[in-house]
Amino acid sequence: MSRSRRRLMVTAAACLSLLGLGAVVVMVLVRLDLGEKLHLGDAAGVLLTTVALVVPLVLWLRRAWAAGPPEDVAEAKRVLAELVHDRWAEERAIRAQGAPAIPVPWHLTRRTAMMDHARLVADGDISGDAADDEWLAATFRALRRRRLVITGGAGTGKTTLAVRLLLLLIETRTSEEPVPVPVSLADWDVEVHPRLHDWLAERLRTDYGVARGRGKGADGADLLVRRGHVLPVLDGLDELPEAARPGVIAALNKTLAERDQVILTSRTDEYGDAVKKSGRVLKGAAVIAPKALDPKVAIGYLTDDLPPDRTPAWDRTLRAMENGEAPALAAATRTALGLWLVRTVYIERGADPTPLATVYAGDAAALRAHLLDELIPALLDRPPTRPSAGDPFRPHHTWDPVKVRRWLSLLARLSTAHGTREVAWWRVARQAATPPGRKRPAWPVQGWTISLTGILYGLPAALPPLATGHAPLGLALWFAYGLGTASMASDTPAFSRPTLADHLARLVREQIRPFRLAMLSIPGMGLPMGVVTGAVYGFWEGVGMAVMTTTGLWLTIAGPRPEESDEERPPRFTSALTPMAVWRANRALTGMRLVTGLLLGTTLALGAGWVLRQMGGEPGDRLRELGLGLLVGGMLATVTQRGRRAWAATVFTLPLLAATGRLPLRxxxxxxxxxxxxxxxxxxxxxxxxxxxxxxxxxxxxPDATRSAVS
Structure with a gap:
């Protein structure tokens, strides 16, 4: 529909609405002038009808008369680049906490079977220092296709290098260059999204606040991805199941166009196996690997980080490391993670390093386990680098290292059991409450959660009837609406923060969905309502009711709706998604559902009284109230099955898990x-x-070993 035609239709709807509202106002004034009493239910009904009519009208007017051309592609890329940079610069700062970059040397892999022909990758050899920002960005831009695979063993700094590179690319980016966007490969299912572009566009919508248009057609996110405006930084090929890795390599080779750039990280052996099983290397991609840190470089790094008046114990430890008397320490500091662990556990805490050269001098595995064991209390004891209250580095509370270790161990085991290293808050409570070998939580936990979420969602619909003495109707609504919503709602959270206007529009559309067939002839709904109202109250009242009913239903069905998918309209990015943002968005959505549920319950209570009077019943006719409540409540429980309860289900399950010490209450x-x-x-x-x-x-x-090791 063209913009001019849409505006004409909205203007006509507005005029009809004003006529209908005017007729209602005239009706009220005439009745008051004649000395008639205005029934409270009639007044409330007029008010609710007016609100139900005005809200969609205002929303549609705002959408139909929205001014301004679509956002420019360059502007959309600029906003996306700022969001990505701010988000990952904070991640890098939290990770480093003021520590200097570790100078890990990188070079082209010597495993020629893992990389395309050298002449198709770059001119000359590639080697340099990860701490050299100029080398890192220049090397990537010098690649023929700007495709890079970062390989290495555990703890060699693959992800750190990828994040450092994407920040440098954004900071030095020209308007023609694509925007680097980091995504976790663990989320890519090539069976669902065979093309990289489709999956990447979906991640843009989810992770950066882009509203999906109506329909399943291409939109602005697809525009950016398919035209090469986004550089995907794919992290963690090795975290995919072994059987899925070759499919990712094959999908990349099939879907990457000539101009498409990509950065991929993976452990070396896992990437080599995936390439071998897929039968093809990643076309045009340079594959780099780290060199082990030289002991002299590691000693220099630790020495520079120590205070000038370091203790004699550090002198002895560094000498033992240099002379080969502490081989385990020398082996540990040959990787970026090991060097960082020594710095964090001993230098930052001011701890005595003697055990490094004595107790753990010759046992590399024991030293590694010791450093990992001490990492949690070391990081919990570390003071924030900024003293302000709004500091993103400052934790909310002081935590007991023993409990933290136990809880993190549980999270690690739960994620491992599901084949991933990711922690999703909406799945944690359910997974922790599920006995081993089962797919669902134990019945006591599941029943507790469903009951409480049913109380939460059903209470607003039951409050008005209960408050007005209609207990059977209130209890029926509470049971049918609450239990139905809790049992059929989705456990998957909403990944964007809905506005109140969008939520109200969505709610109205969901409530009328079952009656879509009956509303195919909208005037056919308004005319009988107008005739009945006119016969009972008068001509003008009937006209007002017919106009208001017709216009309200038409607005509800025809608008406001999400905009049509438009591939030529660049997306408007709003925010970078974080787990806390998703948590708050679903908490807000629950609050909106409670408020709208209260309004809906009020409408039902008033409507029930009016229907009973028209049926000749008395307010005390509990049987009819109960039947009406069950009918309406059952309908509502059915049409709200798309609601999300992830936040409520998590909040209500946590007290049971916290009582047993499995997870923290907050x-x-x-x-x-x-x-x-x-x-x-x-x-x-x-x-x-x-x-x-x-x-x-x-x-x-x-858990037992965790408790004893920390204590």
């Missing part, structure tokens, strides 16, 4: 604090352990 506060301390990182709506080796270490530790 789960999101805990996860957010672990993110701020550097133990977790936020990737879109999910949390991940910042170090895969820490995740694997915690997943292998039993």
């Amino acid at each position: 789960l999101m506060t805990f996860l957010d604090d672990m993110h701020k301390t550097g133990l977790l990182r936020a990737v879109g709506p999910l949390y991940q352990f910042r170090h895969a080796e820490l995740h694997d270490h915690l997943a292998r530790v039993s």
